[in-house]
Amino acid sequence: MFRITKKESFTKAEAIIYRLFGFSVGIIFSGIIIAALGYPVFKTFISLAEGSFGSSIAIRNTISFLIPLSVTALGLSIAFKMRYWNIGGEGQILMGATAAMGVSMVLPSGMPGPLMMLSMLVAGFIGGSIWALIPGFFRINMKTNETLFTLMMNYLAICFVQYLYFELWRDPAKKGFPGIQDIPFRARIPYVSGISLAILAPLIIVLVVYFLIKKTKLGYEIRVVGESEPTAHYAGMNVKKIMFVGVMLSGGIVGVAGAVKLMGSTGTLSSSLGGGAGFTAIVIAWLANLSAPMIVLVSFLIAALEQGAQFIQVRMGVPAAVADIVKGLILMSVLGSEFMLRYKILFGVHTASKKLEERASVDPTMQDSDPESEVVEDSI
Amino acid sequence: MESIVRNDLHPAFSMRGITKMFGTVLANDSVDFEVLPGEIHALLGENGSGKSTLMNVLSGIYRPDDGQIEVYGELKEFRSPGDAIDSGIGMIHQHYKLAEAMTATENIVAGMKKPPKNSGKKDDVLRTDILRYASRSPAKTQQKIIEFSSRFGIEFDPSIPAGQLSVSQKQSVEIIKVLLRGASILILDEPTAVLTPQEAKKLFSVLRKMAAQGCAIVFISHKLNEIMALCDRVTVLRKGQSIETCTVSEIDAYDLVEKMVGRKINLSINKPDPDPERRVCLDVKGLTYSDSKSVPKLDNLSFTTYYGEILGVAGLAGGGQKELCESIAGIIRPQQGDILVDNERIAGLSPRDITQKGVAMCFIPEDRLGMGLVASMGIEENILLKEYALTKGPLIRMKDATTKAEQIINELEIKTPGLKHPVRMLSGGNIQKVILGREIHLNPKLMIAAYAVRGLDIHSSYTIYNLLNEQKQKNVSVLYIGEDLDVLIDLCDRIMVLCQGKNMGIVDASSTTKEEIGQMMSGTTLEELKRGVSYV
Numbered sequence: 004m005f006r007i008t009k010k011e012s013f014t015k016a017e018a019i020i021y022r023l024f025g026f027s028v029g030i031i032f033s034g035i036i037i038a039a040l041g042y043p044v045f046k047t048f049i050s051l052a053e054g055s056f057g058s059s060i061a062i063r064n065t066i067s068f069l070i071p072l073s074v075t076a077l078g079l080s081i082a083f084k085m086r087y088w089n090i091g092g093e094g095q096i097l098m099g100a101t102a103a104m105g106v107s108m109v110l111p112s113g114m115p116g117p118l119m120m121l122s123m124l125v126a127g128f129i130g131g132s133i134w135a136l137i138p139g140f141f142r143i144n145m146k147t148n149e150t151l152f153t154l155m156m157n158y159l160a161i162c163f164v165q166y167l168y169f170e171l172w173r174d175p176a177k178k179g180f181p182g183i184q185d186i187p188f189r190a191r192i193p194y195v196s197g198i199s200l201a202i203l204a205p206l207i208i209v210l211v212v213y214f215l216i217k218k219t220k221l222g223y224e225i226r227v228v229g230e231s232e233p234t235a236h237y238a239g240m241n242v243k244k245i246m247f248v249g250v251m252l253s254g255g256i257v258g259v260a261g262a263v264k265l266m267g268s269t270g271t272l273s274s275s276l277g278g279g280a281g282f283t284a285i286v287i288a289w290l291a292n293l294s295a296p297m298i299v300l301v302s303f304l305i306a307a308l309e310q311g312a313q314f315i316q317v318r319m320g321v322p323a324a325v326a327d328i329v330k331g332l333i334l335m336s337v338l339g340s341e342f343m344l345r346y347k348i349l350f351g352v353h354t355a356s357k358k359l360e361e362r363a364s365v366d367p368t369m370q371d372s373d374p375e376s377e378v379v380e381d382s383i
Numbered sequence: 384m385e386s387i388v389r390n391d392l393h394p395a396f397s398m399r400g401i402t403k404m405f406g407t408v409l410a411n412d413s414v415d416f417e418v419l420p421g422e423i424h425a426l427l428g429e430n431g432s433g434k435s436t437l438m439n440v441l442s443g444i445y446r447p448d449d450g451q452i453e454v455y456g457e458l459k460e461f462r463s464p465g466d467a468i469d470s471g472i473g474m475i476h477q478h479y480k481l482a483e484a485m486t487a488t489e490n491i492v493a494g495m496k497k498p499p500k501n502s503g504k505k506d507d508v509l510r511t512d513i514l515r516y517a518s519r520s521p522a523k524t525q526q527k528i529i530e531f532s533s534r535f536g537i538e539f540d541p542s543i544p545a546g547q548l549s550v551s552q553k554q555s556v557e558i559i560k561v562l563l564r565g566a567s568i569l570i571l572d573e574p575t576a577v578l579t580p581q582e583a584k585k586l587f588s589v590l591r592k593m594a595a596q597g598c599a600i601v602f603i604s605h606k607l608n609e610i611m612a613l614c615d616r617v618t619v620l621r622k623g624q625s626i627e628t629c630t631v632s633e634i635d636a637y638d639l640v641e642k643m644v645g646r647k648i649n650l651s652i653n654k655p656d657p658d659p660e661r662r663v664c665l666d667v668k669g670l671t672y673s674d675s676k677s678v679p680k681l682d683n684l685s686f687t688t689y690y691g692e693i694l695g696v697a698g699l700a701g702g703g704q705k706e707l708c709e710s711i712a713g714i715i716r717p718q719q720g721d722i723l724v725d726n727e728r729i730a731g732l733s734p735r736d737i738t739q740k741g742v743a744m745c746f747i748p749e750d751r752l753g754m755g756l757v758a759s760m761g762i763e764e765n766i767l768l769k770e771y772a773l774t775k776g777p778l779i780r781m782k783d784a785t786t787k788a789e790q791i792i793n794e795l796e797i798k799t800p801g802l803k804h805p806v807r808m809l810s811g812g813n814i815q816k817v818i819l820g821r822e823i824h825l826n827p828k829l830m831i832a833a834y835a836v837r838g839l840d841i842h843s844s845y846t847i848y849n850l851l852n853e854q855k856q857k858n859v860s861v862l863y864i865g866e867d868l869d870v871l872i873d874l875c876d877r878i879m880v881l882c883q884g885k886n887m888g889i890v891d892a893s894s895t896t897k898e899e900i901g902q903m904m905s906g907t908t909l910e911e912l913k914r915g916v917s918y919v
């Protein structure tokens with residue numbers, strides 16, 4: 004029998020040690036697998052690192068992965084702080100990109116580039132927030148389940164973009180092939196010494212979100228609403244309005260991620276533009292414990308892994324499945340260390356960690372429910 | 384009361400040298416505590432003195448850093464509440480955790496374990512029966528549960544969903560639940576904090592019956608009169624240490640307080656004269672409110688409060704006190720009637736506008752944390768809860784909140800390791816002081832204090848009475864909703880009695896008696912009393 008208890012606190016040093024340890028365990032395990040499959044272990048890892056940071060192209064690719072992931076996760080984290088389960092990131096990315104695409108098609112082509120880009124970003128924000136507010140409206144006013152609703156909105160968005168792709172916005176210049184025209188060249192985000200200026204998006208948004216949550220009244224309200232709606236109500240907060248604004252911001256920022264992706268990398272709209280970022284971002288947001296700066300860090304790690312895994316397929320001829328295993332193992336171990344950091348597992352009576360404080364215990368085999376034991380999400 | 388303590392008995396349990404730390408907070412410092420079978424033993428101490436922690440150690444929720452526990456002479460090491468209940472230790476927490484949608488019976492049966500064969504405990508047959516019937520015949524299960532409960536004089540309908548039970552009935556369900564799991568050592572953590580005096584009396588007779596049948600009972604309470612009336616012995620904790628164990632019949636309440644606080648304190652309410660000008664502050668006219676299920680809660684209620692006066696509100700639980708507070712604070716909208724402050728209408732305004740008009744409310748709900756505080760935030764961020772909206776601009780002002788938090792911590796002697804320490808980790812009483820301190824610091828014209836001393840130790844209760852009196856001297860109009868009639872009479876200038884949402888009359892505290900208020904609480908109006916009519 005064992006039980007899992009939440010730790011009272013941990014020091015910064017502990018945090019770093021645990022995470023490094025988790026990372027090393029992941030490397031060791033994936034090393035064993037790579038060796039077992041007959042690939043040179045050391046060289047594979049070197050290539051993995053090379054693939055993510057080894058050359059300017061690699062870095063550029065890692066960054067271009069990082070941008071949509073982090074911006075989306077930052078957007079979602081606002082909703083998650085309100086305990087509003089916005090699972091609709093993928094759809095909001097697509098609709099943000101769609102709105103930006105639409106704007107680029109109607110704006111006069113002679114318009115100055117920066118102005119055009121700004122209008123597209125604003126359109127992206129609006130597109131994403133409208134898509135988030137549809138389920139939001141029903142949740143706020145009729146208490147529907149937002150998890151399911153936002154999830155379904157993803158598929159609706161994919162279908163809608165497909166319709167645009169094959170029918171409404173089909174580009175006649177493509178001679179019968181389906182597809183939407185490219186955005187005008189001047190609307191594409193420029194590169195400065197090899198680095199896309201799109202990197203500014205997460206850098207600015209992380210500051211905005213951090214500031215919003217920590218320093219503004221709205222952010223404070225969002226945190227209170229997430230903790231307890233009755234309390235917010237008692238304090239005289241307009242819970243509906245706060246939720247509305249929160250969902251709007253959340254969807255809007257995710258929409259901006261879509262617009263940035265359109266303007267910074269794909270250049271045209273298709274239903275695969277999101278590329279699953281809307282889902283990966285959910286993991287990132289929680290892994291980062293909904294802290295804005297951490298979100299950028301975690302996104303970076305995941306983007307690097309992703310990039311490196313692709314590279315070893317090409318360079319070492321490692322099959323895609325193995326690359327995925329390596330990626331998965333490292334991620335799992337880091338996740339695991341995060342868990343070990345926040346909780347501890349007790350086996351016998353004499354645990355080495357007796358000094359560490361436990362405050363509430365959860366025993367999976369226990370039928371009794373006692374009020375002191377909490378499996379609360381980490382305080383945010 | 385006849386003492387049933389017999390020294391030749393083995394203690395039901397004994398805890399020796401129990402030490403428990405939370406981070407840097409030493410909650411229990413080498414505590415010794417033992418209780419005999421058939422004894423009702425009180426655990427007394429100020430807020431934060433470590434009572435709940437000690438009992439959580441005994442019931443297997445926390446593991447002690449040091450010390451040992453013996454149960455019926457056997458050394459035990461509990462690793463989970465399940466281990467403790469297997470040894471016969473059951474705890475009734477202050478916050479009940481019943482599945483609201485399930486019936487009382489289902490709540491009781493869920494998690495019951497089949498007793499081991501031939502364990503020799505006397506209720507094994509009954510428990511096996513209940514478990515056997517549980518899935519097949521709810522009626523028979525209920526019958527068995529009713530039979531079992533009646534042994535202790537507990538009455539409730541086991542077929543209705545737990546969500547519809549009153550607080551005291553929920554408590555009964557919890558008691559039956561632990562007893563049916565074989566508990567013979569029962570820990571009750573402030574069971575009477577949310578009960579009316581009548582309900583408390585009923586609980587006492589239940590506890591006495593259980594003790595007479597050999598149960599060992601630990602009773603935590605801040606109400607000395609309850610301890611004097613119910614318990615055999617009392618153990619006093621102070622700052623995490625066990626100070627002394629005394630036999631109740633040999634000690635008086637004042638000595639107990641002195642042991643608890645560590646010095647003599649003055650336990651009298653010094654009532655300043657009310658402002659003779661009698662300027663009207665709050666004017667409530669014909670307030671009528673029915674809740675969403677059209678149950679009438681307030682019935683044509685009218686009264687006025689004056690500046691520089693404390694108006695008490697007495698009444699049975701559910702007599703409309705909560706709805707009255709919430710109507711004034713703008714949280715619910717009464718269907719009829721009007722509310723004026725300084726001759727200005729506040730009915731229909733938003734809660735925030737009402738706060739801005741100078742109305743502050745300190746309402747301690749039954750679960751303390753549920754409303755009014757954000758559990759995971761620290762004191763300073765909780766102070767912000769009401770204030771942040773009053774400052775200009777889109778940003779919160781943390782600095783002001785920090786200064787205020789420090790001030791409140793000093794004034795009310797709140798025990799906390801830091802301003803950012805989550806309030807859910809404070810002891811019950813300290814949590815409450817945070818709410819009260821925040822509301823007082825809004826400098827209101829009208830201060831509503833509802834159940835403000837719920838769960839507070841005596842010393843803190845008097846601190847709060849004094850704070851309310853200070854408010855009164857500052858010419859604030861105070862509306863005090865309370866349960867303890869003695870305190871109402873000592874503290875308030877006038878007392879309004881509510882019964883089913885109706886105003887039974889307002890009496891002068893200096894000339895009324897508890898009996899008079901009691902009769903009005905059960906439905907006789909003041910006029911009828913004066914004419915000599917009584918329905919009770």
Ligand SMILES: Nc1ncnc2c1ncn2[C@@H]1O[C@H](COP(=O)(O)OP(=O)(O)OP(=O)(O)O)[C@@H](O)[C@H]1O
Pocket residue numbers: 362405408409410428429430431432433434435436437798808809810811812813838840
């Ligand atoms: N889970 C916890 N984490 C950190 N500190 C805690 C925890 N539980 C209790 N404490 C601290 O331990 C001390 C003792 O708390 P405890 O709840 O046992 O007091 P108490 O005597 O029950 O008080 P009250 O009468 O107010 O309920 C307090 O200072 C409290 O802040």
Ligand SMILES: [Mg+2]
Pocket residue numbers: 434435436572810811
């Ligand atoms: Mg307690």
